[in-house]
Amino acid sequence: MSDEEFTDPPAEFALRVRALETLLSERGIIDPKAVDELVDIAENRIGPKIGARIVARAWVDPDYRRRLLERAEDVTAELVDITGANIVVLENTDLVHNVIVCTLCSCYPFRLLGSSPGWYKSPAYRSRIVREPRQVLREFGLEVPTEREIRVWDSNAELRYLVLPQRPVGTEGWTEDALAQLVTRNSMIGTGVALTPDAAGSR
């Protein structure tokens, strides 16, 4: 599915959505203002910047990192005012590269990363990342050395996973805010790694 396939607006579909919202609203089941609010939260108040702040703090504060890995649910609100309810943080190391997926639908660490990108929900990603993660990560431009295990986390039940990427070399002494700029969304999904100082400078 690509953006091009969405250029012809089907009037019937738009009418169905409007009919549903009107019916639910007239029967007092939903308040359209509450729907507006949920859309605004998803679009404007949460997103990868939240996750990036958490990662940057974990890079500079070993105690925070330990507590985050142990029980993110109780820890994230200290920094970003959003609880990590149902979130488990996975640490990338020299030995293990973690990557997340939901093969059965589209489960995602929404609370800390916001809405998932189109490709995350695509049949190609959902079907292939569990079977051939090395090849799929190559398609994202990421070559993981064979000696490093790739651990694919299928978010099939109640928990949602967030990857803690490795801190890039050459960032000793950087502030948390500067480090957060290196933390891409894909590095927290596992389809990327954090930016190097050079790559960040050339963006």
Added chain:
Amino acid sequence: MDGIHDMGGMHGFGPVDPNYETVFEREEYKRIYGINMLSILQRAYNIDKTRYYMENVSPAVYLTTPYWERWLGMIERLYAELGVTPEAAEVAIPDAMLIPADKLWPRFKAAKVPAPPALPAPKFVTGMLIRARRDAPATHTRLPRYVRGCIGRIEQYMGIFRFADAFASDRSEFQHVYSVRFDGAEMWGSASEPNTCVRIELYESYIEGRVDHD
């Protein structure tokens, strides 16, 4: 159910397009997202039912319907079953509540997983080799086909969680959940890539039993 949604490991979908970022291709999709999220929060229906209804369609329809449009059909069917139709002037959904718009953000920020009820002790412990049950129920399940019958190792006990399969059929049930590791070769045999594995959560009833060896 063995539907097209259970696509882990399938061939034929082609390369991933990492540049396909769009979340909401149309304004209407935002309304679908918001209506469904609100309906779940207000307890008109539960999230497991939404997944069950979304996957319970013909494979051809699933694959050719854009993501958010699959949600619309699901919401329409769920509300119709609750008696919310243009013909019904008065409707009352048992247990549902109304959440005012200004309460949604505080609730979101402070959300916690509710404490589950107590259960008898877990049957399995970390380190055990187990076999995932080979089971193919017609109703909702979160046990994907690609691990059924495979041998994995319990890496961590995760706690007690709502059992999605039951809630999708309007039954309340909680189970112990384990994080289990399945090596690539166990699932994909000669086609597996070196040094890869899947970690997945198995409800206790998804586990057939302990095995003594790989």
